[in-house]
Amino acid sequence: MQWVTVNDALTGVVPVNSEVTLKGWVRTRRDSKAGLSFIQLNDGSCLANVQLVAQNSLPNYEDQIAHLSAGCAIEADGVLTPSQGRGQSVELQASAIRLIGAVDDPETYPIQPKAHSYEFLREVAHLRPRTNTFGALTRVRHELAQAVHSFLHGQGYYWISTPIITASDAEGAGQMFRVSTLDQVNLPRTDKGEINYDEDFFGTETFLTVSGQLNVEAYCLAMSRVYTFGPTFRAENSNTARHLAEFWMIEPEIAFADLAANADLAEAMLKSVIGTVLERCETDLAFLAERSDKGLIDRLRALTDSEFVRMDYAEAIEVLAKSGKRFEFPVTWGADLQTEHERYLTEEHVGRPVVVMNYPEKIKAFYMRLNDDERTVAAMDVLAPGIGEIIGGSQREERLEQLDRRMRQFNIDPAHYQWYRDLRRYGTVPHAGFGLGFERLVAYITGMGNVRDVIAYPRTPGNAPF
RNA sequence: UCCCGGAUAGCUCAGUCGGUAGAGCAAGUGACUGUUAAUCACUGGGUCGCAGGUUCGAGUCCUGCUCCGGGAGCCA
Numbered sequence: 001m002q003w004v005t006v007n008d009a010l011t012g013v014v015p016v017n018s019e020v021t022l023k024g025w026v027r028t029r030r031d032s033k034a035g036l037s038f039i040q041l042n043d044g045s046c047l048a049n050v051q052l053v054a055q056n057s058l059p060n061y062e063d064q065i066a067h068l069s070a071g072c073a074i075e076a077d078g079v080l081t082p083s084q085g086r087g088q089s090v091e092l093q094a095s096a097i098r099l100i101g102a103v104d105d106p107e108t109y110p111i112q113p114k115a116h117s118y119e120f121l122r123e124v125a126h127l128r129p130r131t132n133t134f135g136a137l138t139r140v141r142h143e144l145a146q147a148v149h150s151f152l153h154g155q156g157y158y159w160i161s162t163p164i165i166t167a168s169d170a171e172g173a174g175q176m177f178r179v180s181t182l183d184q185v186n187l188p189r190t191d192k193g194e195i196n197y198d199e200d201f202f203g204t205e206t207f208l209t210v211s212g213q214l215n216v217e218a219y220c221l222a223m224s225r226v227y228t229f230g231p232t233f234r235a236e237n238s239n240t241a242r243h244l245a246e247f248w249m250i251e252p253e254i255a256f257a258d259l260a261a262n263a264d265l266a267e268a269m270l271k272s273v274i275g276t277v278l279e280r281c282e283t284d285l286a287f288l289a290e291r292s293d294k295g296l297i298d299r300l301r302a303l304t305d306s307e308f309v310r311m312d313y314a315e316a317i318e319v320l321a322k323s324g325k326r327f328e329f330p331v332t333w334g335a336d337l338q339t340e341h342e343r344y345l346t347e348e349h350v351g352r353p354v355v356v357m358n359y360p361e362k363i364k365a366f367y368m369r370l371n372d373d374e375r376t377v378a379a380m381d382v383l384a385p386g387i388g389e390i391i392g393g394s395q396r397e398e399r400l401e402q403l404d405r406r407m408r409q410f411n412i413d414p415a416h417y418q419w420y421r422d423l424r425r426y427g428t429v430p431h432a433g434f435g436l437g438f439e440r441l442v443a444y445i446t447g448m449g450n451v452r453d454v455i456a457y458p459r460t461p462g463n464a465p466f
Numbered sequence: 467u468c469c470c471g472g473a474u475a476g477c478u479c480a481g482u483c484g485g486u487a488g489a490g491c492a493a494g495u496g497a498c499u500g501u502u503a504a505u506c507a508c509u510g511g512g513u514c515g516c517a518g519g520u521u522c523g524a525g526u527c528c529u530g531c532u533c534c535g536g537g538a539g540c541c542a
Contacts (some may be wrong), residue, residue, distance in 0.1 A: 028502085030499095030501050030502070030503095030504065031499090032498090032500060032501055033497080033499065034500070036500075037501090038500075038501050038502075040502080040503090051501090051502080053500080053501095083500090084500055085500050085501060085502070086500095087502045105476090105493090106492090106493060106494085107476055107492075107493040107510095107511080109476080110476070110477080112476075112477065112491080112492050112493090112503090113491095113492080113503045114477070114491055114492065115478080115491095117478075117535095119534065119535065120477070120478090123534090175540095232542080234542085236540055236541070237467060238467095238540060238541070240536095240537080240538080240540095240541095242541080242542080243541070244542090247542070248542095328538090338538090339537095339538075339539085388541095389541070391542075392541075392542060434542095435542055437541085437542030438542085439542080440542060441542090450535095451542095
């Protein structure tokens with residue numbers, strides 16, 4: 001008998017009256033003393049369950065079927081038939097049900113047929129994909145990742161797998177996790193008493209990457225259009241709904257491009273991938289919207305149809321100053337925008353994503369290109385309602401003298417960046433790129449309030465249990 | 467890291483003035499029914515986060531710690 005997915009069984013891919021096998025996990029069981037049981041079966045292929053109808057004439061009915069509880073793994077053979085009941089168009093009239101994996105203590109099985117808090121589900125991260133919500137989130141996340149690859153591929157971008165382990169120690173994005181095979185109890189020391197990393201695995205200090213940007217720039221200056229899509233790591237003690245110690249980032253890099261082209265790509269990419277997911281995950285998104293924010297889908301549709309507002313940092317400061325709002329942090333030219341400022345701009349002033357460009361050079365990273373005014377750099381942030389900064393990017397400093405000047409200004413030793421400086425010595429061109437936080441994007445699209453709930457196993461300070 | 471809030475049954479929570487533990491859901495059993503997170507009845511289920519302290523007596527008051535959440539900072 002042919003094994004088919006629940007999705008294929010329910011959506012007509014498998015013709016009615018076919019004899020098939022379904023495999024999955026029990027959600028609920030309802031018994032009828034008319035001599036049959038109804039079993040809701042889910043296999044992750046879609047949000048919906050398929051209803052199995054099990055007659056008490058089945059040989060293992062009394063022993064096994066009548067005791068099936070949430071979470072039991074089963075296989076069911078039978079004929080797909082039009083349903084006699086309401087609530088589903090087809091169901092499986094089971095000719096055999098095999099118990100593959102029982103639940104040994106139904107009372108303590110954590111996933112019950114009821115609403116659970118997200119906090120509780122994080123404590124059972126290995127079982128939460130068995131809930132409707134996390135099934136839907138998992139499918140949306142997957143389609144979104146596919147959509148990102150597909151969009152960039154369609155625009156002629158090459159996916160570069162940049163390294164996870166890096167020796168660059170100051171990519172300008174915060175604290176790093178050390179990677180070492182040294183004996184932590186008996187660390188080898190130099191004559192001066194310092195830890196001797198010559199004896200470490202790579203013969204030098206190494207860390208987990210905080211960004212693939214510097215590496216991908218090198219490929220950009222050969223392949224023209226490239227991107228990274230992989231995990232990144234920040235050892236910051238950040239405890240918010242928007243931060244993870246391990247998260248995934250998409251970083252396109254465009255050669256022969258300036259900040260405006262960068263912003264255009266960011267806008268086109270967001271609209272494209274959101275449009276794709278709206279189309280491909282309609283059911284899952286509708287379910288998630290029902291649970292989080294009923295206006296979600298309309299807002300996403302509106303976003304794909306509208307122009308993102310572009311605004312200079314100076315203009316943003318002016319808007320904030322004239323807003324009449326009382327902010328906790330003062331609004332002055334030269335200070336970085338605080339969360340409250342970003343929220344006002346994107347949620348109240350514009351009501352859609354907004355691109356803020358050309359920030360003061362003092363508050364931005366060394367590799368960002370100095371503008372002609374010599375007091376701003378060609379940096380941009382894309383701010384989205386509810387989630388804040390979803391993209392950060394810039395045109396890169398392609399002029400060697402300016403880059404060296406900026407490195408000295410930020411107390412960065414050019415000796416550590418010889419290979420990065422080479423890119424400015426050998427055929428340098430204007431280029432630009434950005435980083436899109438994948439979990440923030442998934443959270444924004446699904447209406448989830450916490451990035452810990454859109455990644456399978458969230459890593460946060462003091463928390464990596466699975 | 468800072469500010470605020472919280473931790474009581476498998477889950478979500480209530481617990482009055484300090485007087486010895488409650489509900490709903492879940493689970494088990496039964497009744498009923500082509501049922502729809504069914505319905506009804508009964509039953510079992512507790513180291514009240516941990517450690518101290520005050521008190522005749524602490525889930526309740528005090529101190530410390532741990533963990534969780536919300537907000538802030540840092541950022542994607």
